Amino acid sequence: MLVRTCLMFCxxxxxxxxxxAQTSEGMAEIKGGSxxxxxxxxxxxxxxxDFLMDRYPVTNKEYQxxxxxxxxxxxxxxxxxxxxxxxxxNWKNDTELKDSEKPESPITYISWFAAKKYCExxxxxxxxxxxxxxxxMADEEIADARVKExxxxxxxxxxxxxRTNTYEVGRNPENYWGIYDLHGLVWEWTSDFNSILITxxxxxxxxKDANLFCGSAAIGATDLxxxxxxxxxxxxxxxxxxxxxxxxxxxxxKDVEIE
Amino acid sequence: MITKLNSLKxxxxxxxxxxxxxxxxxxxxxxxxxxxxxxxxxxxVSQVMQAELTAPPHVxxxxxxxxxxxxxxxxxILEEEGEMTNGxxxxxxxFGGTVPGSFIRTRVGDxxxxxxxxxxxxxLPHNIDLHAVNGPGGGAESxxxxxxxxxxxxxxxxxxGLYVYHCATAPVGMHIANGMYGLILVEPEGGLPPVDKExxxxxGDFYTKGAHGDRGLQPFDMQKAIDxxxxxxxxxxxxxxxxxxxxxxxNVGETVRLFVGNxxxxxxxxxxxxxxxxxxxxVEGGELINDNVQTTLIPAxxxxxxxxxxxxxxxxxxxxxxxxxAFNKGALGMLKVEGEEDKKIYSGELRDDIYLxxxxxxxxxxxxxxxxxxxxxxxxxxxxxxFGKQTYMQTCFACHQSEGQGVPGAFPPLANSDYLNxxxxxxxxxxxxxxxxxxxxxGETYNSVMTRQxxxxxxxxxxxxxxxxxxxxxxxxxxxxxxxxxxNK
Numbered sequence: 001m002l003v004r005t006c007l008m009f010c011x012x013x014x015x016x017x018x019x020x021a022q023t024s025e026g027m028a029e030i031k032g033g034s035x036x037x038x039x040x041x042x043x044x045x046x047x048x049x050d051f052l053m054d055r056y057p058v059t060n061k062e063y064q065x066x067x068x069x070x071x072x073x074x075x076x077x078x079x080x081x082x083x084x085x086x087x088x089x090n091w092k093n094d095t096e097l098k099d100s101e102k103p104e105s106p107i108t109y110i111s112w113f114a115a116k117k118y119c120e121x122x123x124x125x126x127x128x129x130x131x132x133x134x135x136x137m138a139d140e141e142i143a144d145a146r147v148k149e150x151x152x153x154x155x156x157x158x159x160x161x162x163r164t165n166t167y168e169v170g171r172n173p174e175n176y177w178g179i180y181d182l183h184g185l186v187w188e189w190t191s192d193f194n195s196i197l198i199t200x201x202x203x204x205x206x207x208k209d210a211n212l213f214c215g216s217a218a219i220g221a222t223d224l225x226x227x228x229x230x231x232x233x234x235x236x237x238x239x240x241x242x243x244x245x246x247x248x249x250x251x252x253x254k255d256v257e258i259e
Numbered sequence: 260m261i262t263k264l265n266s267l268k269x270x271x272x273x274x275x276x277x278x279x280x281x282x283x284x285x286x287x288x289x290x291x292x293x294x295x296x297x298x299x300x301x302x303x304v305s306q307v308m309q310a311e312l313t314a315p316p317h318v319x320x321x322x323x324x325x326x327x328x329x330x331x332x333x334x335x336i337l338e339e340e341g342e343m344t345n346g347x348x349x350x351x352x353x354f355g356g357t358v359p360g361s362f363i364r365t366r367v368g369d370x371x372x373x374x375x376x377x378x379x380x381x382x383l384p385h386n387i388d389l390h391a392v393n394g395p396g397g398g399a400e401s402x403x404x405x406x407x408x409x410x411x412x413x414x415x416x417x418x419x420g421l422y423v424y425h426c427a428t429a430p431v432g433m434h435i436a437n438g439m440y441g442l443i444l445v446e447p448e449g450g451l452p453p454v455d456k457e458x459x460x461x462x463g464d465f466y467t468k469g470a471h472g473d474r475g476l477q478p479f480d481m482q483k484a485i486d487x488x489x490x491x492x493x494x495x496x497x498x499x500x501x502x503x504x505x506x507x508x509x510n511v512g513e514t515v516r517l518f519v520g521n522x523x524x525x526x527x528x529x530x531x532x533x534x535x536x537x538x539x540x541x542v543e544g545g546e547l548i549n550d551n552v553q554t555t556l557i558p559a560x561x562x563x564x565x566x567x568x569x570x571x572x573x574x575x576x577x578x579x580x581x582x583x584x585a586f587n588k589g590a591l592g593m594l595k596v597e598g599e600e601d602k603k604i605y606s607g608e609l610r611d612d613i614y615l616x617x618x619x620x621x622x623x624x625x626x627x628x629x630x631x632x633x634x635x636x637x638x639x640x641x642x643x644x645x646f647g648k649q650t651y652m653q654t655c656f657a658c659h660q661s662e663g664q665g666v667p668g669a670f671p672p673l674a675n676s677d678y679l680n681x682x683x684x685x686x687x688x689x690x691x692x693x694x695x696x697x698x699x700x701x702g703e704t705y706n707s708v709m710t711r712q713x714x715x716x717x718x719x720x721x722x723x724x725x726x727x728x729x730x731x732x733x734x735x736x737x738x739x740x741x742x743x744x745x746x747n748k
Contacts, residue, residue, distance in 0.1 A: 086379075086407060153478070159382050160350040160478060162338070187382075227481050230430045231383055238384030238405040238428075245407050246379045 027052040027254065028178035035134055035144065038229040048134045053127065054251035056169040056180050057188060058118065061103035063110070066118050068095055073114055082113035086244040104168040106186045106249035112241035115189045115250040124252035126191035129236070131253060133229070136183065138176035145176075146226055155183045155228040165247050183228075189250040193236040297448070299417045302327045302368025309333070310371075312361035315495045316458045316507050318518060319364040322446040327368030334361060335376045336385050336404075336426075336439075343465065343491055344498035344589065346474045346649040351496065352426070352437040354387070358496030359461035359522055360424070360441030365391070365416050367445055372413040373398065379407035385434065389414070390422035390560070391443045399427040419447040421544030421562040423520050432524050436466055436484050438496055440522030442562055454566060455513035461520035462528045462557070462579060462590060463496065464489035471588060472653055474635075474646070487525040492584035494577065494592045501577065501592030503661065509569050511598025514538075516566045523559030529580040530555050530563065532594065534573065539566040554580050569596045571605045637721055640736065647725025650718050655726075658709075663730040669707055671700040674730030683723075683735055687745040690719050716742040 032049040067074045074094035078087055089109045092098045112126075119125050127135075139145035139154075146152075158164055165186045172184040182188070239245065308328040311319035337356045343349045354360025365371060375387055384405045388397035392414045401412040426439035442461060466484040467477035471491065483489070494501050501507060509515050521528045531554040540552045544562035549555075557563045569575070577592040578585035585591045600607070637643040651659075655673075659665050663673035673679055678700040679686055693711035697704060714722065716739040723737040 157478060160476070162340075162380055162382075227430045227433060234429045235384050235405070238403050243405060243408070245405060247382055247406060 026055055028055050029256065030131075030135055030177050030179075030253075033134070033143075035137065037130065037133055038226055038233065046130050046134075048130055050256045051127075051131060052254040052256055053131070053135055053177070053179055054124075054253070055174070055178060057106040057185060057249045057251045058115075059104050059169055060097050060101060060107050063107040063118065064095065064097070064103070066121065070117070070121060073117060078111075078114065082242065083111040084242045084244055087111055087114070089244065089246075102166070102168055104170075105166055106169055106181070108165050108186055108246055108249045109244040110189070110249060111244050112189050112193065112239075116191070118250075119252035122252060124254045126189055126250060127253040128192050129190045132182075132188065132190050133232075135175070135177055135179055138179075140173050140175055143176050152226060152228055158184045159228070159231065165249070186247050186249040187232070187235055187245070189248065190236070193239065194241075299367050300415060304329050304368065304370050307331060310363060310365070312355060312363060313459070314355070314357045314361060315359055316460060316501060318362050318444075318457045318459045321450055321453065321457075322364060322366040323450045325366065325450075327366060327370075330365055330369045330371045331374065332363055332371055333374045333376070334387070335378060336381060337378050338381045338383070340476065342497060343467070343477065343493075344472070345652045346646070347467075347469075347472065348476045349465065349467065350437070350476070350478075352383075352385070352434060352439045354424070354426075354439060354441050358438035358440075358463065359459070359520060360439070362441065362459045362518070363424075363443040365443065365445050366450065367416055367419045367447055369445075370413055370415050372411065373402065374409055374411050375402045375404050376409040377404040377406050381406040384428055385426050385439065386410075386428050387424055388427040389424040389443055391416055391418070391420070391424070391445055393417055396427060397424075403428065416445045419445045419546065421445075421518055421520070421541065421564050423522065423560050423562055425522065425560070430481075432484055433479060433481065435522060435524040436464070436479060438463065438465075438522075440520070442518055442520045444518060451516075451564075454516040456507075456509045456515045457518065458507045458515070459518050459520075460494050460501065460507075460577065460592065461522055462492065462494055462526075462530070463522040464524065464526045465491040465493065467491070472649075474649070484524065489526065489584075489588065491589050492526060492579060493589040498589035503593075506574070506593035506595045508595045508597070511569060511572055511596060511601075514566060514568045515594070516564060518562065518564055519555075519557060520562040521557040521559050525559060526579075526581070526584070527559055528557040528590075530557050530565070531578050531580040532565075532567070533576040533578060535567050535569070535575050535594075537565040537567050540564070569594075571601050572596050572598045636717055636739070640724070643721045643724045643736070644728055646718070647721035647723070650714065650722040651725055654712060654714065655722065663726065667703075669705075671698065671703070671705045673726050673732070675701065676732065677701055679726065680733040680735075683727075683737060683741070684745050686723060687719060687737065687742050690714065690723065691742070691746055716746065 030051050030053050032047070032051065034045045034047050036044060037046055071077055071094070075088040075091050076094055086109055090098050090101050097103065116126055137144050137146050139148065139151050164184065167185055169185065170180050172181050174180050175182065239248070304327045306328050308330050310330045310332045312332070312334065313319050334355055336352070336354060338350060338352050339356070340348050341351045341358075351358050373387070375385075377385055384403060386399045386403040388399040390397055392398045394414055398412055398414060402410045404410040422443050422445065424441050424443050426434035428434050440461065440463065442459060466480045466488070467473070467490045468480045469475070469477050469490075491498065499505070519530050537552040537555065538550065540549045540555050541547070541564035542549050542555070543558070544564060552565070555563050555565060573596055575594040575596060577594060579590040637646050658670040659673050663676075665672035671678065678698060689709065690712055694709045697706045699705075712719075719742045720737045720739045724735070727733055727735040727737065
């Protein structure tokens with residue numbers, strides 16, 4: 001009950017703040033709807049509200065501007081509570097990338113705390129897993145392309161290509177919603193990345209994920225062939241908020257006015 | 260049993276009576292055996308030791324009589340492209356950079372401190388489930404590690420035997436199918452009896468988007484994996500990992516011990532060495548010993564220790580005796596034995612007589628009739644030679660050998676071959692239709708059967724061009740049109 005009250009308050013607050021906001025430059029409007037996530041059952045339809053999502057993952061250059069404005073997030077100054085030792089490992093110093101890195105590549109080696117802060121400072125937030133997955137099930141043509149063989153194939157093929165984090169953003173075609181690079185560049189942080197647990201042991205040694213991954217990780221899933229998504233859930237389950245990882249970046253979203 | 264009694268360190272003059280007593284005890288109440296076993300959890304460890312890890316087919320130094328120790332195992336996970344067979348590559352996920360992963364050798368009572376390192380360049384999280392572990396997930400639960408991280412956990416090895424380890428991260432089957440498995444050996448108190456040669460062999464089945472032999476980087480195919488229809492079944496991660504120069508070796512009179520695992524993910528292996536009988540098999544890698552075994556069954560996620568003495572020289576072929584896997588999907592390895600012949604044990608061929616109950620007949624192989632990637636035309640002579648070599652290695656190599664030298668008395672040479680160079684249409688015809696009966700090549704007479712090959716015109720053109728451009732032949736170029744012309748005659 002308390003949680004709900006707080007939630008209501010937060011939503012009300014958000015509405016106030018964003019009521020005057022335009023559809024920001026660089027964001028695309030996502031029309032909400034219902035969908036069954038990979039881990040769900042027939043009854044577990046998830047509702048996603050309308051929201052705005054960054055068209056591209058946050059780039060090195062954009063993050064550079066951020067740390068110049070907010071020095072407390074620079075490599076040498078960030079609190080150890082919020083980042084681990086690999087934070088911004090590919091940076092030369094507090095404000096410059098190593099020469100080998102490209103400004104237009106996605107920012108990686110970034111902790112969840114840092115990503116969250118970055119979004120907040122833009123008046124945005126990290127997407128939820130459901131929001132991210134909802135947009136990510138689109139291909140170039142349709143909103144839910146999970147039925148297509150080609151959809152899975154494309155996603156899986158990038159898992160087999162090493163060092164895609166060095167590519168520049170916008171390399172992959174925009175999807176149905178006008179969003180780029182959800183697949184094909186880097187993994188992305190979500191606000192509730194660890195709320196769905198694939199545990200260390202993915203074959204049900206514990207009961208906390210009974211609805212999600214039984215047997216060899218698949219019995220409770222709606223789409224057994226969507227194994228690309230299993231890998232994303234597995235990845236999310238393996239990380240902690242302090243971690244900074246070479247293949248892990250992020251993008252931000254923003255609520256739209258609720259009528 | 261004897262070994263176990265030895266470990267009781269009875270003085271020799273007591274031994275006989277103790278043995279007799281033990282036999283009586285065992286006979287009278289066999290079910291007491293379990294309770295009489297040593298409580299291996301109580302074995303004390305002294306000193307820290309870095310575990311020696313080896314890439315297949317090698318194994319670390321035997322444990323022997325060393326005391327139980329705290330054993331540090333450092334293992335790195337690497338996702339990397341490798342070669343499945345000539346011209347076909349695959350992204351393997353590996354423990355220690357090889358498929359199967361590095362061999363771990365321990366003794367009962369060791370406390371293994373396991374360091375699992377996920378390379379920062381890797382895309383995915385991984386973990387390790389060691390069947391030698393008594394604990395949740397076999398360690399998987401405490402070793403789930405993101406790229407760029409290292410997890411540490413420890414376990415005490417309680418049960419002697421040969422055990423599989425593998426990755427157990429979702430989707431589990433895919434991690435195993437990509438090569439994430441290996442073997443961990445737990446030696447009993449006092450070690451395994453010494454042998455002359457020890458090797459590490461592990462079978463695995465692989466599922467690719469393209470058919471067997473389709474060129475290029477082949478992605479994993481989940482549907483084929485679910486259907487349990489592998490394109491490759493191999494020993495040690497790739498076709499030919501244990502053949503030719505990479506064959507394992509021994510000398511006549513030596514005893515050989517093979518640590519054989521089956522990583523799966525799907526198939527059960529019927530492991531067999533052609534021309535050898537296993538003197539001793541540790542059934543399923545455990546304590547039960549079976550003697551005089553021809554073929555031993557190794558379940559997916561299981562292992563077996565086989566031991567035998569090699570009596571005569573020659574090449575002994577190791578196969579999964581589900582035999583199409585061996586000759587058509589890659590599950591084939593070689594043990595080359597050198598030394599003195601012993602005609603009493605094996606005579607070799609004594610006579611070759613003619614027997615024709617119904618006349619000579621050309622054997623034929625079925626054609627698939629399907630156009631595959633292998634039919635993509637070569638764009639240049641270089642490509643023709645490259646593709647031709649791949650076909651040669653897959654199709655012709657076994658008989659005509661790597662340098663086209665053939666096998667004396669059995670398969671005619673292609674190197675400097677007057678027969679080959681004299682008539683190109685005839686050569687095309689031989690590949691297309693097969694050949695039976697007597698021919699003379701470089702002055703030697705051969706009388707054997709070459710089956711017709713189910714190759715496309717492209718492949719015939721490429722492989723013949725390769726042969727003509729190799730080993731001192733006439734450098735003739737054969738085109739698919741020439742092949743089709745001969746075929747239509």
